[in-house]
Amino acid sequence: MSWGYKANNGPQKWVENFPIADGVRQSPIDIVPGQASYDAGLKPLNLKYDPSTCLDILNNGHSVQVTFADDTDSSRLTDGPISGLYRLKQFHFHWGASDDKGSEHTVAGTKYPAELHLVHWNTKYASFSEAASKPDGLAVVGVFLKIGGENPNLQKLLKAFDTIKSKGKQTSFANFDPSTLLPGCLDYWTYDGSLTTPPLYESVTWIVCKEPITASSAQMAKFRTLLFSADGAAPDCMVNNYRPPQPLKGRTVRASFK
Ligand SMILES: C[C@@H](NC(=O)c1ccc(Cl)c(S(N)(=O)=O)c1)c1ccccc1O
Numbered sequence: 001m002s003w004g005y006k007a008n009n010g011p012q013k014w015v016e017n018f019p020i021a022d023g024v025r026q027s028p029i030d031i032v033p034g035q036a037s038y039d040a041g042l043k044p045l046n047l048k049y050d051p052s053t054c055l056d057i058l059n060n061g062h063s064v065q066v067t068f069a070d071d072t073d074s075s076r077l078t079d080g081p082i083s084g085l086y087r088l089k090q091f092h093f094h095w096g097a098s099d100d101k102g103s104e105h106t107v108a109g110t111k112y113p114a115e116l117h118l119v120h121w122n123t124k125y126a127s128f129s130e131a132a133s134k135p136d137g138l139a140v141v142g143v144f145l146k147i148g149g150e151n152p153n154l155q156k157l158l159k160a161f162d163t164i165k166s167k168g169k170q171t172s173f174a175n176f177d178p179s180t181l182l183p184g185c186l187d188y189w190t191y192d193g194s195l196t197t198p199p200l201y202e203s204v205t206w207i208v209c210k211e212p213i214t215a216s217s218a219q220m221a222k223f224r225t226l227l228f229s230a231d232g233a234a235p236d237c238m239v240n241n242y243r244p245p246q247p248l249k250g251r252t253v254r255a256s257f258k
């Protein structure tokens with residue numbers, strides 16, 4: 001049986017096939033603002049995305065993912081806590097069965113209804129898959145979603161959901177600008193962590209934005225119409241696809257803001 005988010009294959013069981021689940025730099029974590037240390041040396045994030053690199057949107061059986069052409073530097077992240085240039089590979093979300101949970105990172109114990117992850121890989125390596133297992137291989141920008149007014153930029157994504165309801169469904173998705181999903185203020189916390197899904201590689205520089213973006217409760221309900229299950233199988237709602245916070249194990253969380 002493959003990994004998932006249920007009692008019999010979920011986060012508490014992942015260590016059986018992925019022993020690094022008990023590693024020293026696992027993600028997500030609970031971010032405690034009062035314990036983060038302000039670092040004046042941290043640069044502002046420099047994100048530049050080219051909508052023409054947007055390729056398609058897919059239900060990978062664990063989340064909904066939008067993938068990008070990463071054969072050029074036209075959608076990339078520089079500065080912030082990283083050195084060098086990291087190319088955008090994909091973005092995806094994690095969310096709950098109800099509006100009171102769903103994010104992977106938490107802030108002083110507070111759970112948000114969802115969390116967006118923009119996954120970038122270090123161009124000192126030849127590809128995403130080569131970078132994914134290196135300690136400085138990946139940089140993920142995390143953005144919390146909170147319940148508020150309808151988010152028109154999210155609406156473009158949600159409209160595609162009916163065509164990718166079940167696992168393995170994919171459809172072309174062009175000219176989407178992921179910067180429309182970023183908050184106005186790019187203050188962030190940063191720490192060394194891991195993929196939050198198997199294979200849980202400890203290869204991620206996490207960059208978690210302090211300011212959430214909004215989604216309406218109806219938009220959150222749309223995420224919950226997606227299925228973990230493939231066409232023809234018993235429908236299994238895609239909800240609670242989040243890993244809970246992991247032990248900090250002595251790591252420092254830095255803040256880009258006072
Ligand atoms: C669910 C999906 N995971 C990723 O693609 C993924 C990749 C990199 C990062 Cl950094 C993250 S994360 N959540 O830490 O931002 C998630 C997945 C994993 C394995 C096999 C198939 C599959 O679809």
Ligand SMILES: [Zn+2]
Nearest residue numbers: 092094117196
């Ligand atoms: Zn993720």
